[in-house]
Amino acid sequence: xxxxxxxxxxxxxxxxxxxxxxxxxxxxxxxxxxxxxxxxxxxxxxxxxxxxxxxxxxxxxxxxxxxxxxxxxxxxxxxxxxxxxxxxxxxxxxxxxxxxxxxxxxxxxxxxxxxxxxxxxxxxxxxxxxxxxxxxxxxxxxxxxxxxxxxxxxxxxxxxxxxxxxxxxxxxxxxxxxxxxxxxxxxxxxxxxxxxxxxxxxxxxxxxxxxxxxxxxxxxxxxxxxxxxxxxxxxxxxxxxxxxxxxxxxxxxxxxxxxxxxxxxxxxxxxxxxxxxxxxxxxxxxxxxxxxxxxxxxxxxxxxxxxxxxxxxxxxxxxxxxxxxxxxxxxxxxxxxxxxxxxxxxxxxxxxxxxxxxxxxxxxxxxxxxxxxxxxxxxxxxxxxxxxxxxxxxxxxxxxxxxxxxxxxxxxxxxxxxxxxxxxxxxxxxxxxxxxxxxxxxxxxxxxxxxxxxxxxxxxxxxxxxxxxxxxxxxxxxxxxxxxxxxxxxxxxxxxxxxxxxxxxxxxxxxxxxxxxxxxxxxxxxxxxxxxxxxxxxxxxxxxxxxxxxxxxxxxxxxxxxxxxxxxxxxxxxxxxxxxxxxxxxxxxxxxxxxxxxxxxxxxxxxxxxxxxxxxxxxxxxxxxxxxxxxxxxxxxxxxxxxxxxxxxxxxxxxxxxxxxxxxxxxxxxxxxxxxxxxxxxxxxxxxxxxxxxxxxxxxxxxxxxxxxxxxxxxxxxxxxxxxxxxxxxxxxxxxxxxxxxxxxxxxxxxxxxxxxxxxxxxxxxxxxxxxxxxxxxxxxxxxxxxxxxxxxxxxxxxxxxxxxxxxxxxxxxxxxxxxxxxxxxxxxxxxxxxxxxxxxxxxxxxxxxxxxxxxxxxxxxxxxxxxxxxxxxxxxxxxxxxxxxxxxxxxxxxxxxxxxxxxxxxxxxxxxxxxxxxxxxxxxxxxxxxxxxxxxxxxx
Numbered sequence: 001x002x003x004x005x006x007x008x009x010x011x012x013x014x015x016x017x018x019x020x021x022x023x024x025x026x027x028x029x030x031x032x033x034x035x036x037x038x039x040x041x042x043x044x045x046x047x048x049x050x051x052x053x054x055x056x057x058x059x060x061x062x063x064x065x066x067x068x069x070x071x072x073x074x075x076x077x078x079x080x081x082x083x084x085x086x087x088x089x090x091x092x093x094x095x096x097x098x099x100x101x102x103x104x105x106x107x108x109x110x111x112x113x114x115x116x117x118x119x120x121x122x123x124x125x126x127x128x129x130x131x132x133x134x135x136x137x138x139x140x141x142x143x144x145x146x147x148x149x150x151x152x153x154x155x156x157x158x159x160x161x162x163x164x165x166x167x168x169x170x171x172x173x174x175x176x177x178x179x180x181x182x183x184x185x186x187x188x189x190x191x192x193x194x195x196x197x198x199x200x201x202x203x204x205x206x207x208x209x210x211x212x213x214x215x216x217x218x219x220x221x222x223x224x225x226x227x228x229x230x231x232x233x234x235x236x237x238x239x240x241x242x243x244x245x246x247x248x249x250x251x252x253x254x255x256x257x258x259x260x261x262x263x264x265x266x267x268x269x270x271x272x273x274x275x276x277x278x279x280x281x282x283x284x285x286x287x288x289x290x291x292x293x294x295x296x297x298x299x300x301x302x303x304x305x306x307x308x309x310x311x312x313x314x315x316x317x318x319x320x321x322x323x324x325x326x327x328x329x330x331x332x333x334x335x336x337x338x339x340x341x342x343x344x345x346x347x348x349x350x351x352x353x354x355x356x357x358x359x360x361x362x363x364x365x366x367x368x369x370x371x372x373x374x375x376x377x378x379x380x381x382x383x384x385x386x387x388x389x390x391x392x393x394x395x396x397x398x399x400x401x402x403x404x405x406x407x408x409x410x411x412x413x414x415x416x417x418x419x420x421x422x423x424x425x426x427x428x429x430x431x432x433x434x435x436x437x438x439x440x441x442x443x444x445x446x447x448x449x450x451x452x453x454x455x456x457x458x459x460x461x462x463x464x465x466x467x468x469x470x471x472x473x474x475x476x477x478x479x480x481x482x483x484x485x486x487x488x489x490x491x492x493x494x495x496x497x498x499x500x501x502x503x504x505x506x507x508x509x510x511x512x513x514x515x516x517x518x519x520x521x522x523x524x525x526x527x528x529x530x531x532x533x534x535x536x537x538x539x540x541x542x543x544x545x546x547x548x549x550x551x552x553x554x555x556x557x558x559x560x561x562x563x564x565x566x567x568x569x570x571x572x573x574x575x576x577x578x579x580x581x582x583x584x585x586x587x588x589x590x591x592x593x594x595x596x597x598x599x600x601x602x603x604x605x606x607x608x609x610x611x612x613x614x615x616x617x618x619x620x621x622x623x624x625x626x627x628x629x630x631x632x633x634x635x636x637x638x639x640x641x642x643x644x645x646x647x648x649x650x651x652x653x654x655x656x657x658x659x660x661x662x663x664x665x666x667x668x669x670x671x672x673x674x675x676x677x678x679x680x681x682x683x684x685x686x687x688x689x690x691x692x693x694x695x696x697x698x699x700x701x702x703x704x705x706x707x708x709x710x711x712x713x714x715x716x717x718x719x720x721x722x723x724x725x726x727x728x729x730x731x732x733x734x735x736x737x738x739x740x741x742x743x744x745x746x747x748x749x750x751x752x753x754x755x756x757x758x759x760x761x762x763x764x765x766x767x768x769x770x771x772x773x774x775x776x777x778x779x780x781x782x783x784x785x786x787x788x789x790x791x792x793x794x795x796x797x798x799x800x801x802x803x804x805x806x807x808x809x810x811x812x813x814x815x816x817x818x819x820x821x822x823x824x825x826x827x828x829x830x831x832x833x834x835x836x837x838x839x840x841x842x843x844x845x846x847x848x849x850x851x852x853x854x855x856x857x858x859x860x861x862x863x864x865x866x867x868x869x870x871x872x873x874x875x876x877x878x879x880x881x882x883x884x885x886x887x888x889x890x891x892x893x894x895x896x897x898x899x900x901x902x903x904x905x906x907x908x909x910x911x912x913x914x915x916x917x918x919x920x921x922x923x924x925x926x927x928x929x930x931x932x933x934x935x936x937x938x939x940x941x
Contacts, residue, residue: 003059003066003110003117005033010110011059012052015096022049022255024247029056031245033063036070036226038193042233043246045452046397047261050233053078053195054093054157058100058114058133061155065117071774073193073226074121075148077158079165079205080197083139083337083541090137090159091347097131097157104128122154123769124935133157138164140509140593142340142536144175144577149183150938152191152931153772162205163508163593165194166499169212169228171481171923174508175577175594179876181484183930186923189216190225191773198390199232200462201501204470206232208498211473212920218475219918223925224776235393235456252453260403262453266396267409268444271295272416276386277425278316288413289316293323295383295411296364300329303408305380306358309366310395312385312426318608321366329363333608337509337541341622342609344537356401368426378402383411385425388432389439389460396450410450412440435461466502473498479911482919485879508593510547511539512611516621517716518570518600522584525573525598528714530581534596538622542611547591549613553605573598752803753941755794758814761941763787766932779925782863786870786929789850793842798891802831815937834888841882841889844872844906845897862916865909866925872906873926874933880910 008029012021024044032038044050057076064072078089100118103111118132126132136145138160148156158165167174168184176184188194189212199206209230216227252259271291278288292309299307309324311317314335321333332353334346346354353359356378365379369391377398384395392412400408414437415423423430439461448454496503513534519525542550554572561568572585575596585597599605607615766787770780791814793799800808803816805827816827851864872878882889886897900906913922 003062003113005029005063005068007110007113008059011114012055014109014111015055015099016052021052021055022247022258023251024245025049025052025056028053028245029060031243032056032060032072033068033070036072037243038073038195038229038231039245040231040242041244041246042195042231043235043244044233045235045247045262045455046393047401047452048247048258050197051089051092054089054096057157057193058096058118058155061121062114062117065121065155066113071226073191073229074152074154075156075158075187075192077160077165077188077192077194078197079160079162079194079202081162081201082198083161084343085197086137086139086159086161087340087343089157090135093133093135093157093159097133097135100133101129101131118155121772122151123765123772123932124151125939135159137536138168140164140174140511140541142511142539142541143534143596144173144594146180149180149187149927150931150934152187152928153769161509162196162202163495163499166205166208167495167593169209170495170498171484171919172495173594174592177577177876178484182482182873182876182879182923183927186920186925186927189213189228189920190223190924193229193231195231195233197233199234200390203465204467204501205499206230207470208473212478215473215475215478216918216920219921220916223779223917223921225773225924235452235459257402261401262403263448263451264400264403264405265408265448266399266451267447267449268440269409269411270440270444271383271411271413273413274416276413276415277312277423278385280315285316285319289319289323291413292316292320292383292385293327295413296320296324297327297329299381299383299409299411300363303380303405305360306362307364308377308379308382308384308395308398309364310382310384310387311366311368312387312428314368314607314610314612316385317366317368321608324364324366330361331364331366332359332362333366335366335368335608335610337543337610339538339540339609339622341537341625376401378405380405381409381411383413385413386415386433386437386440387425388428388463389436390462391428392436392440393450393452393455393460397452399450414440429464432461432463435464463501466504467500471497478919479914482914482923483880485877485881508544509541510544510591510593511596512542512550512605513538513540513596513598514601514603514619514621515598515623516601517714518573518598520567520570522571522573525570526582526584529573529575529598532623533582534575534598535623537625539596540611544591544593546611546613550605550611551585551591553613554599554603557603569603570600751940752809752813753815755791755812755814758936758941759788759791761936762790762929762933765936766929769928769932773928778863782867782870783925783929783932785851786867786874787932789847789867790843790871790874790929790933791839792846792850792871793839793844795846796833796839796842796890798831798833798837799839802828802833834884836883837889838875838877838882838884840872840874840877841884841901843874844868844878845889845894845900847871848900849896862912866913866917866922869909869913869922870925870929874929876926876930878906878910880907882906 008026009020012025013019028039028042042050042053054076057073060072061074064070078086080086080089099111100115103109104115104119106112107116115132119126122132132155134148134151134154134156136148136156136158138144138158140161140163144164145158148158164174165188168176168181169188171181171185173181173184194209196202196206196209209228213228213230247258247262252263273288273291275284275288279285292311296307296309309320311320317333317335321331324331332346334343343354344350348355351359353362353365354377356376358378365377369387378401379399382395382399384392386392387395392410396410399410419430419434419437421430423433425433439458442458443449443454446454511534515529519528554569558568573582574585574589575582575598576592577594582598591597601621602618604616604618606612606617606619608617609619763784764787767780767784770783775783794814795812797808800812803813847868851867872882882901884901886894886900886902889897889901900909917925
């Protein structure tokens with residue numbers, strides 16, 4: 001099936017509900033196909049359809065796969081400092097991915113042909129149920145997506161906030177496992193384009209990203225793969241910022257819908273109030289709230305459709321909503337960092353409120369900055385507090401979005417007199433507010449007001465840079481960042497230097513999750529959370545600047561409970577990427593970006609469904625609302641007293657008995673019928689509420705295979721003091737398919753895999769990946785040999801013993817056939833291997849001797865060193881060093897190991913390969929090898 005440039009209009013319409021592309025979107029595609037590069041600037045005012053860069057990227061990659069001669073980046077990273085916009089972009093990309101997956105097989109449709117082209121890029125086994133487009137969300141406060149790392153040859157869309165994307169580019173990803181950081185950095189620095197929206201808010205990030213691209217091409221030997229491209233989006237082009245593509249004046253004469261969107265007037269009215277910014281309490285607070293409410297009521301009476309009210313703080317939003325409800329208006333309040341579950345309830349199909357059609361039953365929609373961007377609202381009018389110019393332009397962008405309303409208005413609450421010297425409103429500072437006020441005065445006398453096209457000149461004033469100068473990343477600093485296996489001091493603060501426009505208030509995020517009936521026994525709580533870790537839809541993103549206040553509030557709640565002679569609330573459980581298992585939060589723990597805290601759902605720490613250190617409200621556990629199960633998981637919705645319900649309970653009962661027999665051999669377990677009856681007694685708690693089940697095939701699994709499942713009944717105490725089933729969890733112990741560490745010795749098929757078979761498979765897959773990507777023939781051979789030798793260290797007798805319960809087989813194994821994590825860890829402890837021993841270290845030592853300079857398959861000493869480096873770092877360790885000496889590694893005297901690991905040759909090897917292929921070039925090659933290994937392992941070899 002072929003794809004042609006002429007198909008773009010049909011593809012665009014298929015993913016946009018029939019809408020045809022604008023001329024500027026066609027030009028963007030043609031520029032990309034002509035040059036292989038994205039423009040340096042994308043010039044598109046609010047409402048012009050910038051999210052269409054996803055559509056352009058997917059189609060361009062499909063054209064490349066179908067034979068178009070120009071190479072384009074395979075990965076698109078959309079980076080913006082607005083959570084709502086990140087989520088909106090992710091939703092659109094996910095929708096496209098779903099359409100492509102559903103379209104396979106029907107060659108008559110353009111979607112099917114695009115899907116087939118994208119499928120042809122992938123080197124792993126094609127899952128007919130999975131999309132050919134990988135989509136990832138990298139946003140603070142949410143578990144990061146990782147599946148995009150497994151297919152470096154495939155098309156991908158990554159939706160990210162600046163700190164989450166930038167930290168990964170700098171080999172220190174927030175919320176990432178340490179061993180995954182080189183993979184992420186390598187794949188982001190090559191074959192990727194980063195589109196930085198609202199780039200005026202992320203100037204340091206743009207500077208750093210472009211510097212990484214420069215450093216990637218100064219290596220002695222380039223990889224032959226396109227380096228990172230960086231695109232700034234703007235409403236007004238800068239003459240010195242390179243090539244620009246976007247909306248041009250002539251487009252408005254041709255694209256009538258675009259002309260309506262961009263030129264429809266949005267008149268501005270200034271509403272002076274005696275005291276502004278609105279204080280936190282007192283008569284002035286009430287007066288400010290009343291002024292906002294009065295104007296919202298007036299606008300609603302004038303336009304008879306949903307009116308927006310944007311304010312700068314949660315406290316004002318809650319007070320305005322309360323005031324409007326007291327006046328008998330139907331009000332929806334959306335403020336702060338909502339968890340995705342709560343946002344989805346306001347989006348189609350659950351609700352039409354956050355859509356262009358709107359909800360006619362809602363009179364006023366009250367919000368903070370959370371709805372400034374990323375939501376296609378078509379409000380009839382808006383009242384807003386004064387905010388920086390860019391924020392006001394975005395708020396106005398939610399008004400008359402399609403330009404079809406005959407009249408509208410943007411009313412802005414401003415100070416009656418000059419701004420006080422210490423004025424600050426919400427997160428906004430005085431100088432930005434003062435600049436916006438001056439600019440806004442000009443917009444108020446212009447009939448066009450805040451129409452997007454009218455904001456091209458004079459454009460909204462950019463926020464003042466909160467640092468003296470932008471920092472340039474130097475090569476020595478890149479080498480320091482590349483030491484990903486070392487515990488670098490002050491790593492987070494160092495990254496702010498390269499990523500943040502404001503060094504005093506970098507806004508990183510962590511996550512908070514609430515769970516029903518979190519056990520008071522911390523060991524039980526840890527076990528439950530390890531079985532069902534936080535899901536993206538249930539995580540509240542929280543500013544890390546609030547972590548100290550939140551922890552104090554949690555301590556105060558515990559102290560108050562003790563004083564009242566009540567049971568203290570369950571200890572918060574810390575879930576930290578790279579640390580397993582979860583653990584209780586201690587006083588010594590410093591909350592880091594990407595961390596998650598799990599609290600009991602009785603914790604009063606919320607206001608209007610957002611985390612608030614001063615909040616007094618509780619929120620519900622929404623784990624069972626899971627909409628997107630991970631691999632190997634399903635949500636069973638089984639009606640009570642049906643055959644399926646009884647069959648499920650019988651399978652669970654039998655599994656519980658199996659577990660009892662395994663843990664206490666020879667001791668009679670409970671009668672399965674009794675267990676099933678016990679569960680049926682609690683059927684009201686089990687159904688019709690969805691049951692989160694992490695073993696998709698439990699119902700159909702043969703009896704002998706039930707050892708791969710663990711059942712965890714989660715009990716809570718009812719009002720009458722009797723135990724009540726809160727949730728039934730069935731865990732698939734074969735979940736190692738998504739665990740990088742366990743996957744190294746595990747196969748999804750219940751059989752052993754010989755080492756030679758696995759090595760040959762990885763070598764072949766690595767070669768295929770390298771060829772597909774167009775790497776030079778020398779590097780294709782390097783990756784093949786690295787794949788062939790990457791597991792040589794597994795021949796160690798102690799390691800082989802760790803794979804088998806009994807005598808190991810005569811031929812070394814790569815995979816054990818043991819499928820549950822507990823058994824794998826128990827065998828490792830019995831083997832006698834030192835704690836932290838890595839087979840890759842021994843693999844590197846063996847490969848060093850095997851790949852002699854006389855070996856005709858190795859080009860020169862430099863390529864030999866690169867192969868050995870890739871072998872040693874094949875799972876993210878060894879950068880720059882390993883934890884064990886030569887003696888600990890091999891258990892005997894070994895001169896070669898001493899030379900490598902005791903006398904510094906390994907460190908020198910790492911530095912020489914960095915010099916020749918670059919810091920990010922080496923990370924990219926490591927990512928390719930690890931992807932090949934992961935694909936083969938997931939397929940059962």
